[in-house]
Every structure is written in structure tokens, then in C-alpha cells.
Amino acid sequence: MVGIKSIKIDGESIHVFKSAIYIFESSSGFTLELDIIVSEIVVKKYKKFENLIMEIELEDGRLINSIMHLKILSGGLPQLNLFCELNDIQEYDDFDKVNEHDTWFPNIEEGITIEEIRKVEMPIEEVSLKLKLPIDQVEWLKSQKKGALNEMFQTFISDYWKKLKS
Template identity: 55%
Template structure:
């Protein structure tokens, strides 16, 4: 079974933790499908897209370039799943074939945790806090720029979390 060596989405190479590429054969036809475990940052960047120009380099040296559509697939880990119709001019030699009546999809989540993914790329998230503080502290906070406060709170939280763990 051929594996993915690298993948580009709309011209940008993405980091993939694990992946599977296969032909899904059903009564309505066959599709080329690519399932990937990616970082939360990558998922957020692409999840709202309908389609992507996809360039795949296979481990056996093969290349697949296609306009692929995004589909939602539930899972515990951040995942992108792409599909496209089979190109009749391509041979797709070495790719796993999965029939509709025997859906033995590869388990690409095995052995990977969200903590492993976040060690590679940690997402940032905006948060709004409502605090009840003395007026002099509120005034001091209002005089600071957002970037300065972000760095301050990040440092304070890291110190605090190290102490309690």
C-alpha cells in the first residue's frame, strides 16, 4: 500500500501526523480519498474551505495532483478528509482499495494524542476575561497594549502552572 510522503494544499506544504490514501469503490463510482491527522492550526485554516488544489507525493515516488473537495469526518483528533473523482488516465497502482460493503478504513488516529500534536504546533485562542479589580489595577491594565498583556499573562500562567504541577 502506497503512503503519503508530502502533501501541498493550495501550494502550501502542510505537516501531517498520519495519513491514508485509498480508492473508495461504491455502486455510484469510485473516488480517491485522503484522510490526514493535522494540527489544530492547520484544521482551522482549511476546514471552512469547499475545495483545495492538492499535490501529493507518494512514498514510492508517485505524484498525484488534483482538485479535491473537503468533507467532514468526525474523530478525536484534528482531521482533514479530501476526495475527488478518479482520473481515468491515472493508474493509482499500489493504492489501497476499499469497497462500499467492506468499509475497513485505516485507523490514522492510532498512537497519536492531542498532546503530541500540540508539541509540534500549539494553537492560540483569544479569550475575554471579566475581572473585579481595584481601580488602580484596572487603570494600569488599560494603559497597556494587548501584546504586552498577552506576554505578561502567558508568563504568569506558565509560572503558576509549573508550581501547581
């Protein structure tokens, strides 16, 4: 299997946790397929695009520059499937080949967890809470700065979560 050293999307380097690059053969022709496990942040950033400018550096030093179509694979770990049509597959003769009738596909999810991905790049989500509190607590909350409240709630939830796990 051909190894990937680095990947840039639209000129920006991304952290890739696992990857597979291969030739997919179907009745309509050949495509170069790139499956990559990335962070949830990367998926969120690029999911609205249909095509991306890809720069793929292989471990043997070869560079592949191509405009590739994007497919978001749902379920499981955050990953992108990128592909482009190939007219001549001779320069890719050392790549794994998968036929549309094969039962084997590269399994890049094996051996990695969402927790490991989030240790590298944790997504931050905004949340709104509806609470019923005494008026003096409401007034105090309203007088606090957003950053201080974020930090306070992160600490509280983290400490509370640790107590529940132990």
C-alpha cells in the same frame, strides 16, 4: 499501503502527522480518498473551502495533482478527509481498496495525541476576561501594552499550571 512523502494544498506545504490514501468503492463508483491528521491551525485555515487543489507526492516518487472535495471530520484529532472521483483505477492498483460494506477503514489516529500535534503547531486563541478588580489594578492593566499583557498572562498561567500538576 502506499506512503505519502509530502502534501501541498493550493501550492502551500502542510505538516502532516499521519495519513492514509486509498480507493473507496461504492455503488456509485470509485473515489480516491486522502485522510490526513494535521494541526488545528490547518483545519481552521481550510475548513471554509469545499474544494482544494492538492499536490500529493508519494514515497515512490509519483505525484498526484487533483482538485479534491473537502470534508472536515469532527471529534477526535484535527483531520481532513479529501476525495475525488476516479474513472480509471488501474493506475492506482497498488493502493488499498475499501468497500462501502467493509468494516475496516484506515485508523490514522492511532499512536498520536493532540499534545504531540500542539508541540509542533500550537494554536493561539484570543480570549476576553471579565474581572472585578480594584480601580488601581484596572488602571494599571489599561496602561499596559497588549503584547506585554499577553506575555505576562502566559507566564502566570504556565507557572500556575505547573504548580497544580506537581
